[in-house]
Amino acid sequence: MKSALSKLGQRTQSPPISWLMDLALSRPHLISLAAGFTDNASLPVDFTRELVDEILRHAKHGQPALQYGPTAGDPMLRELTAKRLTELDARESSRNQSERIAAESIIITHGSQQLLYILTEALCDPGDIVLVEDPTYFVYLGIAQSHGLDCRGVRMEADGIDLDHLEQLLKRLKQSGELKRVKFLYLVSYYQNPACLTTSFEKKEKALALLRQYEKFAGHPIYLLEDAAYRELRFTGADTRSALCARGAEARVLYTGTYSKPFATGVRVGFGVLPEPVLTLATRIKGNHDFGTANLVQQILVKALRTGRYETHLSNLRRRYARKSAVMEKAMEKYFPAGVTWPAIEGGLYFWAKTPTRVKTGIKSRTFQEALNADVFYVPGAFCYANDKSRRKPDNEMRLSFGSASEKNIREGIKRLGSVLHGRS
Numbered sequence: 001m002k003s004a005l006s007k008l009g010q011r012t013q014s015p016p017i018s019w020l021m022d023l024a025l026s027r028p029h030l031i032s033l034a035a036g037f038t039d040n041a042s043l044p045v046d047f048t049r050e051l052v053d054e055i056l057r058h059a060k061h062g063q064p065a066l067q068y069g070p071t072a073g074d075p076m077l078r079e080l081t082a083k084r085l086t087e088l089d090a091r092e093s094s095r096n097q098s099e100r101i102a103a104e105s106i107i108i109t110h111g112s113q114q115l116l117y118i119l120t121e122a123l124c125d126p127g128d129i130v131l132v133e134d135p136t137y138f139v140y141l142g143i144a145q146s147h148g149l150d151c152r153g154v155r156m157e158a159d160g161i162d163l164d165h166l167e168q169l170l171k172r173l174k175q176s177g178e179l180k181r182v183k184f185l186y187l188v189s190y191y192q193n194p195a196c197l198t199t200s201f202e203k204k205e206k207a208l209a210l211l212r213q214y215e216k217f218a219g220h221p222i223y224l225l226e227d228a229a230y231r232e233l234r235f236t237g238a239d240t241r242s243a244l245c246a247r248g249a250e251a252r253v254l255y256t257g258t259y260s261k262p263f264a265t266g267v268r269v270g271f272g273v274l275p276e277p278v279l280t281l282a283t284r285i286k287g288n289h290d291f292g293t294a295n296l297v298q299q300i301l302v303k304a305l306r307t308g309r310y311e312t313h314l315s316n317l318r319r320r321y322a323r324k325s326a327v328m329e330k331a332m333e334k335y336f337p338a339g340v341t342w343p344a345i346e347g348g349l350y351f352w353a354k355t356p357t358r359v360k361t362g363i364k365s366r367t368f369q370e371a372l373n374a375d376v377f378y379v380p381g382a383f384c385y386a387n388d389k390s391r392r393k394p395d396n397e398m399r400l401s402f403g404s405a406s407e408k409n410i411r412e413g414i415k416r417l418g419s420v421l422h423g424r425s
Helices: 007-011 016-026 045-056 059-065 075-090 111-123 138-146 163-176 201-218 278-289 295-307 309-335 366-373 407-424
Strands: 106-109 129-134 150-157 182-188 223-227 253-258 270-273 350-354 397-401
Touching (some): 007 138, 059 295, 111 270, 150 163, 163 182, 182 201, 201 223, 295 309
Parallel strands (some): 182 223
Antiparallel strands (some): 253 270
8 A cells, every 4th residue: 555654754764863862771781982962960950950940939930931932932042142152253253243143033943953954944855955064963964864855975174174175066066957956065063073073264254155156056045054063062272253254144154053062952952043034934934843942941041141050061061071082082092903093172072983994883894783792882984974976985983972971981981892993903
């Protein structure tokens, strides 16, 4: 009998993140260096309880917090978010007060993940092309797959995407007549998940200029979608300006961020800075999804931001992640074979380790299976590459997370994984 499912429903596959998270939760003795859970011990239970008590103590504030709110988000949270983003960019630029981000351009969502889905729904039809980093955030690849999109990879360098490769790709798409199908370039620009690299502001600005140069041949706008989910998890080095500061950004940059990673993942509140007409359409789609992000959690964030407790928590979190990343790197230096390499990191939750090409790390590899047998697991790097026919997916990389594991388990997990890698070398 013919399926009653929609074409999207029939296309949609189970995302790897669900399997990875389920495995981590179902095997209590398994040391997970895979799913990007945040640090459990750092979750702000005590002061969140205080914030909720302050909000609900009096009906004047408690009743509105327990009621529906505006679809685009609580006005005060939008204002505080706009102010925070303006200040982050002002630290690294000559942005003046007249260039501040407008609260009216902000939309609040159930995590940045919902916004990525909404933007894909708003901008893309099946068969459209999205340009992505090579490698990229594998959860977004699942969204793209379910929407029937064709993802094309852009090589990475130490400071972000390879601009020459981006230009070559755009030129090829123009020559083949496919440029009209290109809708946006997706960048995870801070401490990238998975490769741990940060895209320089200069590259963001030049990438945007390239998109503007080629969009006249496409016949429609080509956007730069900047996913800044890890921006506030910087624990060393200087911040980098967002693409919102680039020339032409006001009409072509879609910026997404989150409060989930720097505050608490269970809060699930994200945000976007969007130009028109994308903002209006995204708000309409969100209205069909849920007609508004949970109001109570938005009020918790408003209180945390206004009282300074958010900033205090973030400072403590950065120090904790700095320490845990140092523990993981020291363990890798001690236990991994000499042929395994990884880039230095300045923030985020991950290391991106590369083995010699003969040592495969994919889900069907002996390395992965032996790691599971040793009660440790990681994200196979092949998950993070689009199905781009122009190159073969690398199968000798691993994403290793220090976010949720204790320092003791980080050391033990890396020791077990190192033993497996030595046996495969």
